[in-house]
Amino acid sequence: MIMQYRILPFLCFLIFCFAISKGRAEALSISKMNPAIAAVGEFGASTSDDPALEHPHEILFHGGDLDLYASVDPYFKAELVIAFSDKEVDFEEAYLESMALPAGLKVRLGKFKTPFGKWNTVHGHALPVITMPLSWERLFGDGGLNESGVAISELVPFMPTYHEIIGLVLNGNNTTAFNGAKTRDLLYMGHLKNFFELGGYRTLEAGLSCARGRNNQTDDPALYSLIAGANLIFQWKHFMLPMERALTLWSEVYHSRRETADSSHAVTTHASTGFFVLGKLLFAKRWYATCLYDYSGDPLETGENFNSISAGIAFQPSEFSEFKLEYRRLTEDSHGINPINEFKAMAIFTIGAHGPHAF
Amino acid sequence: MNCSKQFLIAAVSCFTAWAGPLKVIATFPDLKWAAEQIGGAEVKVEALGRGNQDPHHVDAKPSFMLMLNKCDIFIQNGLEQEIGWVPPLLEGARNPKILKGAAGFIDASEGIRPKEIPLSADRGLGDVHPSGNPHYLIDPVCMLTVLENIHEGFVRNRPDKQAYFDENLKASKTDLLVKLIGMPLLKALGPDSVRALLFSDEFAAMIKENRLPAPVEGWIKKAQPFNGVTVICYHQSWKYFTDRFGMTIVGYLEPKPGIPPSPAHLLQMKNKILDESIPLIITDTYHNPKTGNKLAEMTKVKALWLPNLVGGVKEVTTYPGLFEYNLGKILDALSK
Numbered sequence: 001m002i003m004q005y006r007i008l009p010f011l012c013f014l015i016f017c018f019a020i021s022k023g024r025a026e027a028l029s030i031s032k033m034n035p036a037i038a039a040v041g042e043f044g045a046s047t048s049d050d051p052a053l054e055h056p057h058e059i060l061f062h063g064g065d066l067d068l069y070a071s072v073d074p075y076f077k078a079e080l081v082i083a084f085s086d087k088e089v090d091f092e093e094a095y096l097e098s099m100a101l102p103a104g105l106k107v108r109l110g111k112f113k114t115p116f117g118k119w120n121t122v123h124g125h126a127l128p129v130i131t132m133p134l135s136w137e138r139l140f141g142d143g144g145l146n147e148s149g150v151a152i153s154e155l156v157p158f159m160p161t162y163h164e165i166i167g168l169v170l171n172g173n174n175t176t177a178f179n180g181a182k183t184r185d186l187l188y189m190g191h192l193k194n195f196f197e198l199g200g201y202r203t204l205e206a207g208l209s210c211a212r213g214r215n216n217q218t219d220d221p222a223l224y225s226l227i228a229g230a231n232l233i234f235q236w237k238h239f240m241l242p243m244e245r246a247l248t249l250w251s252e253v254y255h256s257r258r259e260t261a262d263s264s265h266a267v268t269t270h271a272s273t274g275f276f277v278l279g280k281l282l283f284a285k286r287w288y289a290t291c292l293y294d295y296s297g298d299p300l301e302t303g304e305n306f307n308s309i310s311a312g313i314a315f316q317p318s319e320f321s322e323f324k325l326e327y328r329r330l331t332e333d334s335h336g337i338n339p340i341n342e343f344k345a346m347a348i349f350t351i352g353a354h355g356p357h358a359f
Numbered sequence: 360m361n362c363s364k365q366f367l368i369a370a371v372s373c374f375t376a377w378a379g380p381l382k383v384i385a386t387f388p389d390l391k392w393a394a395e396q397i398g399g400a401e402v403k404v405e406a407l408g409r410g411n412q413d414p415h416h417v418d419a420k421p422s423f424m425l426m427l428n429k430c431d432i433f434i435q436n437g438l439e440q441e442i443g444w445v446p447p448l449l450e451g452a453r454n455p456k457i458l459k460g461a462a463g464f465i466d467a468s469e470g471i472r473p474k475e476i477p478l479s480a481d482r483g484l485g486d487v488h489p490s491g492n493p494h495y496l497i498d499p500v501c502m503l504t505v506l507e508n509i510h511e512g513f514v515r516n517r518p519d520k521q522a523y524f525d526e527n528l529k530a531s532k533t534d535l536l537v538k539l540i541g542m543p544l545l546k547a548l549g550p551d552s553v554r555a556l557l558f559s560d561e562f563a564a565m566i567k568e569n570r571l572p573a574p575v576e577g578w579i580k581k582a583q584p585f586n587g588v589t590v591i592c593y594h595q596s597w598k599y600f601t602d603r604f605g606m607t608i609v610g611y612l613e614p615k616p617g618i619p620p621s622p623a624h625l626l627q628m629k630n631k632i633l634d635e636s637i638p639l640i641i642t643d644t645y646h647n648p649k650t651g652n653k654l655a656e657m658t659k660v661k662a663l664w665l666p667n668l669v670g671g672v673k674e675v676t677t678y679p680g681l682f683e684y685n686l687g688k689i690l691d692a693l694s695k
Contacts, residue, residue: 074460077450100455104428155428155453162421195421203420241647243413285619285647318618319443320482351482356443358451359419 035070035078038354040125048342062346065092065123069355075100081123092123092146108151113144115151115166115191116209117231117252120144126357128248128280128288128314130326130344134296134306135274139227139254141175145211147187148173162195172213176300177225177256180214185222187213201237206230215258221267223259246282251275256299272297286316290326305333320350381516384426384457385434386441387414388669389496390467390505392678394434396531397509401520402432407448410670413645414494415486415617419444419451427452430463432516434509437468438493465512467505471495472558474598486617497667498599499539499578499682500557503532538679541576548572563605579604581686585693589635591628593642593651596667604686609637612650620650632658639692643667661692 041064048056063085071077076096083092095110113121119136136144149170156163172180172187180187189211196204209229216223231252238245253275261267276294283289290312298305312326323346330340383404385391391406398404405426408417414436427433427448435441449458456463473491480489495501510528514521536545536553545553556562563586565571566579574580586605590597593612601608610631614624631637632654640662642651648664655662665685666672675684 074458097450099450099458101453104453106453155425162425164421193421197420197422203422205421237418240411240644243416244647318482318486356419356447358447359421 035068036353036355038067038069038350038352040065040067040123040348040350040354042125042346042348044130044344044346046342046344048340050340050342061086065125067352067354069353071099072096092143104155104157106153108153111146111148112151113146114149114168114170114189114211115193115207116140116145116189116211116227117207117229117254118205118233118250119231119252120146122357125348125350128290129278129292129310129312130324130346131308131310131328131342133252133274133276133278133292133294134308134330135254135276135294136252138296138306139177139256139274139299141177143175145174145177147171149187161197162193164193166191166193170213177227177258178211178213178215179217182217183214183219183222185214187211201239201242203235205233207232216261221261221265223261223267225256225258227254227256229254244282244285248278248280250278250280254299256297258299258301260301270298270301272299272301274299287314288316289313303334307331307333320354322346322348324348381432381513382430383432383434384430386417386436386445387496389502389678389681390434390436390509392669393467393502393505393531394432394509394513397506397513397524397527399523399527401517401523402513408668410666410668410675411644411672414440414668415443417441417444419447421451423448424451424453427457428454430454431456432463432465432512433457434465434467434512436493436496437466438471438473438490438495439488440493462515463512465508467508468493468495469508470504471501474602475595485613485615492595492598494596494667495599497597497681498603499535499678500554500603501599502535502678503554506531506535535679537577538682539577540579541574543573544571544575546573578682578686581690585689588639588693589637590639590641591632591637591654592640593646596643597641600685609635612640612642612654625650625654629654629657632660639663639689641665644671661695663688663692665689 042062044062045059050056063083066082066084068080069077075098077099078096079093080091081093083090091111093112095108095112098105098107101107115121119133120140147170149168151166151168153164153166156165168189170187170189172178172185178187189209191207191209194206198204207230210227212224212226214222215225229252234249236247253273255273256271258270259267260270274296276292278290278292280288280290292310294308296306308328308330310326310328312324314322314324316322326344328342328344330342380401380403381398383394383398383402385394385404385406387408388406388410391404394402394404407423407426408414433449435445455461458464473495476491477484477487477489480487496505506528510524513524532550533545536550540553548556556565566575582604587607589607589609590601591610591612592608595611595616598608610628612620612625612628614621638660640651640655640660642648642662642664644664644666648662651662651664665688666675666681669675669678669681672684675681
């Protein structure tokens with residue numbers, strides 16, 4: 001899945017093109033045709049009392065993203081998000097999206113963060129916590145359910161409130177939940193997004209998601225995973241000072257039914273559930289605090305259930321830089337291992353024309 | 360041939376009548392007011408942002424996408440004021456009629472001469488707008504251009520109602536000019552000459568040297584007592600207003616646009632107020648008045664918390680009301 005340095009020639013070509021365009025007398029008019037370019041960098045430090053870690057104390061540059069975004073023509077827009085880490089370069093997202101289809105239809109083609117819940121759609125640097133919830137990460141892997149495929153969406157007509165229905169057909173090349181890219185099966189997913197204005201700067205978003213696809217590479221027997229999820233996000237903002245007082249309560253729950261086979265090819269279904277509840281409080285201009293409770297069942301049948309609670313504080317000098325500090329206490333339920341305590345810090349910066357994140 | 364042409368016109372008229380009023384969405388209440396002046400009974404207008412919301416940071420809520428999905432015309436302030444929230448709304452609205460370049464997209468800033476265009480678009484300078492200061496709605500002369508842009512957009516979408524829109528444009532421009540400079544001067548010079556004069560830098564000098572063919576009245580006259588007064592503002596949102604009414608901004612509480620004030624910068628501002636005897640601090644109602652009030656308390660000057668947009672305070676429900684309120688408050692503050 002990871003294309004180590006395979007896209008480097010493409011990047012060099014890109015830089016070469018921009019360099020040429022900048023160098024010319026007519027650079028201004030040409031550069032206006034360039035896509036919006038932004039780069040995000042993440043630098044972090046962590047310390048942990050986990051005895052299993054080789055390097056419990058770390059200071060490292062995690063990497064970053066290079067985002068390119070533009071309209072292709074009056075009918076499509078395109079976005080490329082290239083993720084860099086210390087060892088790998090990969091397309092985190094690369095997609096084409098329709099802008100002018102009739103009847104409010106929207107089609108997205110390419111590789112993108114799929115709308116399984118809300119958490120899965122947000123880029124890591126835009127999330128309010130440093131450590132991802134295990135309920136999500138153990139189910140979908142490091143980068144989440146980030147797949148190649150086609151998504152078709154439509155607003156539910158004749159409704160006074162916002163309801164969007166999305167159907168997706170994906171390659172099914174996830175590192176954990178769905179691993180059937182080399183089989184004849186595809187991964188099928190659906191999401192229903194509902195949004196309600198509650199009045200007085202209070203909003204509620206409620207979503208339902210479901211995905212079914214192969215979790216093994218062989219056809220004898222063919223094994224499937226079915227995952228259902230729900231997300232609920234409540235937001236409140238102060239009427240006069242929305243940039244200084246705001247509260248977000250965010251919860252997602254995932255239920256997984258994963259087929260497994262024993263040596264005699266007898267198929268059994270392993271069920272597990274995970275969820276998280278996040279609170280984010282903006283208590284002053286540029287400052288917010290977070291608290292996350294996370295429970296991860298046993299989605300991969302390893303016999304481990306995890307509970308974690310974390311608390312953090314973040315300072316944003318501007319829209320384009322952020323410093324976060326976080327403490328997490330992680331408990332493993334079934335084996336009675338001592339709780340693990342972690343402290344993490346992260347600095348995130350953005351340069352260039354970064355587009356706004358979705359609400 | 361003639362008969363079929365008449366039939367076609369009748370059919371188009373029937374369809375237009377059946378289609379009902381144009382559904383218009385504006386980004387701010389000031390633009391909503393302007394659209395209602397031009398559109399009258401032929402439009403139904405709603406605003407996305409509120410007057411007390413920071414116009415740079417309105418949430419791109421899905422409920423707004425739904426409103427945009429169902430509308431015929433979208434009006435934005437432009438000059439990158441809404442760059443942080445309008446693009447995702449237009450993309451999510453799934454309405455090709457209102458995308459940039461389409462007939463239903465109106466950029467109200469077309470033809471506005473922006474102030475404070477930065478020499479370079481560098482974030483080290485704060486939240487700069489590469490095209491210039493976008494807070495032009497607080498200048499009634501700029502509103503004349505906005506009314507024309509909206510008129511053009513409405514005519515583009517409903518050519519059969521052009522006469523009605525023309526009449527409304529003329530009436531609303533006259534009404535605004537009367538409120539700004541008074542009827543005697545408008546009658547003496549005519550609307551086109553008045554407008555050209557207001558856009559030039561000569562107008563203030565002509566008032567001062569008594570070179571105008573008729574006495575000036577309206578808001579310009581009301582503002583004459585504070586002509587030449589220096590002020591400190593929280594954000595760069597008052598430049599068009601102070602230039603129009605003869606005040607001078609000599610500092611900002613934000614050290615750079617969009618960057619909240621630091622203690623060191625506030626100390627600098629405090630010294631400036633005391634050294635230069637600056638009588639007034641203005642904070643717009645979408646910023647916390649706490650900083651301005653604290654500084655006013657330390658320096659014994661007046662601090663005002665004024666609406667920069669219609670609806671910024673509950674008393675201001677119309678565009679003319681915005682100037683009546685702000686000019687009245689400034690006069691009160693300076694006369695005490």
